[in-house]
Amino acid sequence: MGATVTTANSEASKTWGGGNEPLGASYGKLMMWFFIVSDALTFSGFLAAYGFSRFKFIETWPLPDEVFTHFPFMHGVSAPMYYVALMTFILIFSSVTMVLAVDAGHRMEKNKVVFYMFLTIIGGLIFVGSQAWEWKNFIKGEYGAVETKGGSLLQFVDDTGKRVKLEDFAATLPKERDHLERNKGTWFMEESSLPTYSVAEVQAGFEAHPNIRVRTEVIYKADAAAKADPKTDHSLSKHKHKTVLTRAESEAMLANGHIVVEGANLVRNEYGSKLFADFFFFITGFHGFHVFSGVMINIIIFFNILLGTYEKRRSYEMVEKVGLYWHFVDLVWVFVFTFFYLV
């Protein structure tokens, strides 16, 4: 009995009386960590699903360094990866300024916290803007392609293996029909915009330019079986690059043409597998949304710092909590960068 009473009075009240921090972190910080765990698993699920689709269509998946080749003010120059690398640096740097703000917060230096939080917000905004530009290029497309009746995608190269844009060879035929817009419709009728060229125009242009070949989605594997294939142009097809067809086979494939594809939307895209654009929009979009929310939260905290809220609390722990979220956003980008752009 005596022992029970002692426990109830001292140790038990210490253990169950509240105010304990068994993991050495405050309630808010701990909850931020567990939110991050769940969000990390969400992103893992997305990236694993991307891996699933990619492994499923491993022979026909688009090659990322052929898709993301744009850099501001450098038109027509193929600059794979440079732009995303720049975006990565911007995000890492804004992570650094965030951790410097947290560090200054520990030392209760308000002005430094304000300065570093400001830089962090600017970095985040630049990143979101860059992503918008990246999306714009992705949606607009560059070369154009033709989808066959069977759903596979045909791209075009010249006799040196260089990509050719549709506008460089497609013929101009008398217009088959006009784009149906709402103001021309009889009753609330409209349709999505028509591609710049019709399939017939691409086919006619192809006839007129004997140097053009069709490039399929299939990744060329330089083994004995592939080398014996008479349909493939073996001088233009390189190992681990897309397969280029012979002129005769190109013509036969293009005869199956069904739709001209320019740029990307959620249904089809000119880069290859239809799922590729879906995953691109969904994963980078979800990440971009995180960055955007992060910037908004940072702005709220920034004003709180200016108002002296944390100075009154004698603690800048709130900066530390949003800092955790901001670093997490950077962490996710590191993985998106690897699995979308590098691998």
Added chain:
Amino acid sequence: MSQEHASNTGRIWKVFIILSIITTVEVALGIIKPDVLHMRNLLSMNLLNWIFIILTVVKAYYIVWAFMHMEGERTGLRWAVVAPIVFLVLYLLFILLVEADYIYEVFKSSTIKWNF
């Protein structure tokens, strides 16, 4: 507590430099794609991709440990955060990638065709 309040700026900049170097190496390898690495496989993945994935995990380690200050947290918190993620991600990848590879084989070698 006074040690915690000492400035960490030196370490922060050092980690920033490490992260920048790793990213630069990744991008350089991604642009050059040296055949020595790209054409050689280890456990059915080419060496270049192995390097990318390992460097990414190293980057993740530095971000979580230095920037999110996991190195200053208690062991219990570290395990509570890292262990579930590592376990579940490995499990998810194992299940999904093996299944995807199986579907690829079915498309390739059985009568079901999607691309014509």
